[in-house]
Amino acid sequence: MHLSISEENYIKAIFHLQEADGTVSTNQLAANIHTKPASVTDMLKKLTAKRLLLYKPYQGVRLSSEGRKLALEIVRKHRLWESFLVDKLQFGWDEVHEVAEELEHISSKKLVDKLDQFLGNPKFDPHGDPIPDSNGVMHAIRQVNLLDLKPHTKAEVCSVGSQSPELLELLKHKQILIGTRLEVQHKFEFDHSLEIQVEGKGKINISQQLAQALFVKII
Amino acid sequence: MHLSISEENYIKAIFHLQEADGTVSTNQLAANIHTKPASVTDMLKKLTAKRLLLYKPYQGVRLSSEGRKLALEIVRKHRLWESFLVDKLQFGWDEVHEVAEELEHISSKKLVDKLDQFLGNPKFDPHGDPIPDSNGVMHAIRQVNLLDLKPHTKAEVCSVGSQSPELLELLKHKQILIGTRLEVQHKFEFDHSLEIQVEGKGKINISQQLAQALFVKII
DNA sequence: AAAAATATTTAGATTTGTCTAAAAATATTT
DNA sequence: AAATATTTTTAGACAAATCTAAATATTTTT
Numbered sequence: 405m406h407l408s409i410s411e412e413n414y415i416k417a418i419f420h421l422q423e424a425d426g427t428v429s430t431n432q433l434a435a436n437i438h439t440k441p442a443s444v445t446d447m448l449k450k451l452t453a454k455r456l457l458l459y460k461p462y463q464g465v466r467l468s469s470e471g472r473k474l475a476l477e478i479v480r481k482h483r484l485w486e487s488f489l490v491d492k493l494q495f496g497w498d499e500v501h502e503v504a505e506e507l508e509h510i511s512s513k514k515l516v517d518k519l520d521q522f523l524g525n526p527k528f529d530p531h532g533d534p535i536p537d538s539n540g541v542m543h544a545i546r547q548v549n550l551l552d553l554k555p556h557t558k559a560e561v562c563s564v565g566s567q568s569p570e571l572l573e574l575l576k577h578k579q580i581l582i583g584t585r586l587e588v589q590h591k592f593e594f595d596h597s598l599e600i601q602v603e604g605k606g607k608i609n610i611s612q613q614l615a616q617a618l619f620v621k622i623i
Numbered sequence: 624m625h626l627s628i629s630e631e632n633y634i635k636a637i638f639h640l641q642e643a644d645g646t647v648s649t650n651q652l653a654a655n656i657h658t659k660p661a662s663v664t665d666m667l668k669k670l671t672a673k674r675l676l677l678y679k680p681y682q683g684v685r686l687s688s689e690g691r692k693l694a695l696e697i698v699r700k701h702r703l704w705e706s707f708l709v710d711k712l713q714f715g716w717d718e719v720h721e722v723a724e725e726l727e728h729i730s731s732k733k734l735v736d737k738l739d740q741f742l743g744n745p746k747f748d749p750h751g752d753p754i755p756d757s758n759g760v761m762h763a764i765r766q767v768n769l770l771d772l773k774p775h776t777k778a779e780v781c782s783v784g785s786q787s788p789e790l791l792e793l794l795k796h797k798q799i800l801i802g803t804r805l806e807v808q809h810k811f812e813f814d815h816s817l818e819i820q821v822e823g824k825g826k827i828n829i830s831q832q833l834a835q836a837l838f839v840k841i842i
Numbered sequence: 843a844a845a846a847a848t849a850t851t852t853a854g855a856t857t858t859g860t861c862t863a864a865a866a867a868t869a870t871t872t
Numbered sequence: 873a874a875a876t877a878t879t880t881t882t883a884g885a886c887a888a889a890t891c892t893a894a895a896t897a898t899t900t901t902t
Contacts, residue, residue: 410859430880443860445881450858462867462880493737503731510729512722518712629889649850662890664851669888681850681897 405454405474409509412478413437414447415456416508418467419475427464476540477516482508483529483536484519490530490616491523491566497530497551497616524566528619547619551596551612553588558623560585565617578608585623624673624693628728631697632656633666634675635727637686638694646683695759696735701727702748702755703738709749709835710742710785716749716835745785747838766838770815770831772807778839779804790836797827804842 407415417436421428430448434441452459456471467475485507489495495503517538520526528534532549536542547562561584564571575581585603592598596612610618626634636655640647649667653660671678675690686694704726708714714722736757739745747753751768755761766781780803783790794800804822811817815831829837 408858431878439859440861441880442862442882446859489734493734493741495733495737503729503734506729506731510722510725512725514714515708515712515722518714522712627888650848658889659891660850661852661892665889 405456405470406511407474410447411451412474412509414444414451415467415471415475416478416482418457418465419472419479422466427466429464433465473540476536476542478508479542480536480538480540481510481516483533484516484523484526486529486531487523487526487535487566488519491526491568497549500530524568524571526566527563528565530565530616532619547621550588550598550610550615550618550620553620553622555588555591558585558587559620560623561618562621563619565619571614571617574614578610578614579605580618586620624675624689625730626693629666630670631693631728633663633670634686634690634694635697635701637676637684638691638698641685646685648683652684692759695755695761697727698761699755699757699759700729700735702752703735703742703745705748705750706742706745706754706785707738710745710787719749743785743787743790746782747784749784749835751838766840769807769817769829769834769837769839772839772841774807774810776841777804777806778841780837781840782838784836784838790833793833797829797833798824799837805839 414433414437417433418428421432421436430441430444433448434444437444448457448459448465451457451471452465456468456474457465458468459465482504485504486497486500489500489503490497520535520538525537526535527543528547530549532547532552534543534547543563548559550559550561553559561580561582563582564575580602587601587603588598589601589607590599596615598610598615599607600610601607633652633656636652637647640651640655649660649663652667653663656663667676667678667684670676670690671684675687675693676684677687678684701723704723705716705719708719708722709716739754739757744756745754746762747766749768751766751771753762753766762782767778769778772778780799780801782801783794799821806820806822807817808820808826809818815834817829817834818826819829820826
């Protein structure tokens with residue numbers, strides 16, 4: 405099934421919008437995609453004919469299972485490219501979205517899987533959003549990046565941003581594991597480093613780069 | 624100046640075709656881009672209006688200096704992405720062209736420059752074609768990849784595929800420098816490794832990966 | 843230098859994705 | 873439940889990039 409960039413953008417937008425409501429309205433979609441409702445209706449008909457949507461006129465729309473599969477592929481690509489931009493090319497995590505919006509439309513399946521492998525099969529992107537694997541399986545728990553925790557919040561490490569040997573070496577040295585409980589004490593503006601209190605251990609310092617690679621759930 | 628993907632493909636095709644003749648005919652372009660001559664004429668008018676082409680009806684076309692500048696940006700992106708795919712993602716150098724045809728249209732200037740840096744500012748792509756730098760300067764000498772040399776050809780090393788520290792370490796160990804003269808003795812099908820005779824030194828073995836990173840001129 | 847062959851351009855149609863304006867359906871208010 | 877407001881769809885138009893068929897230029901052959 406080959407989709408144009410526009411078609412892919414509709415599929416992706418419906419995927420994200422239906423997370424909340426289960427079903428998506430024409431106006432919602434028009435606002436999200438920055439088009440007019442009339443254009444949306446046209447596209448909904450087209451994608452329905454391709455069996456990617458479940459659509460009843462006036463009743464809103466949601467993805468078919470085939471549509472959902474494609475959406476997950478697009479989301480996977482988006483989040484892997486964001487990870488690449490931040491981890492390998494040293495982009496700031498707040499400046500990668502637009503570029504990833506372009507890169508997510510590159511079609512090669514082989515490219516995506518090799519990129520995934522190159523990045524160490526990360527489970528979460530730099531924003532803490534889960535990356536679907538090549539079968540479309542995505543970890544459901546929404547985790548938050550350690551960098552985004554407010555001071556004096558208690559949290560538990562539940563995932564790391566990648567599997568790179570360098571990261572793992574550092575975590576071992578700092579004795580941080582999945583399940584480690586901690587509390588952010590200070591955030592330093594200058595270098596975005598953190599001082600954290602590790603449960604059962606003392607206070608340690610975490611660099612911006614390390615914090616970016618750690619995902620926690622608030623407890 | 625924002626160009627559509629189609630427009631970029633025309634600019635790039637004209638760039639490559641005019642290398643040979645200096646000027647490009649409508650039919651040449653149609654054949655190259657897999658369109659009909661009538662479509663080419665339309666696009667030539669459009670790009671001429673944008674001052675990217677020098678075009679006289681019935682007399683063929685060539686790039687304006689502005690057009691050439693854009694062409695070099697596209698070629699730069701294409702060749703950097705090919706280098707990325709081969710050096711970082713372990714693609715074979717014969718399977719990267721199509722993917723790079725897509726990636727070359729990603730517009731972010733910052734992305735290209737960061738990618739260039741990440742790859743160690745390579746001067747040649749995996750096929751031995753020169754990569755323009757961010758100012759559009761390109762090394763003119765067409766060099767050939769060591770892998771593509773026929774046995775018993777004498778050659779002189781004139782460039783390396785990248786500046787990665789790992790590559791440089793290996794070259795140092797093998798005492799291979801820019802200017803080193805050598806002759807290919809054997810090519811081994813099994814692992815694509817080479818046995819070469821280095822002038823003034825003995826016979827040494829070169830792995831496929833290393834040969835791929837060496838560009839020579841035949842002497 | 844005509845005639846024939848080839849190359850190029852023009853004219854008009856098609857597809858994709860968008861738009862505006864008007865009509866129809868649904869939802870909300872009175 | 874009627875009137876009003878909102879949402880959604882339909883109808884018709886437009887720009888980009890392509891196509892086919894026909895007309896026009898240019899080049900080659902005789």
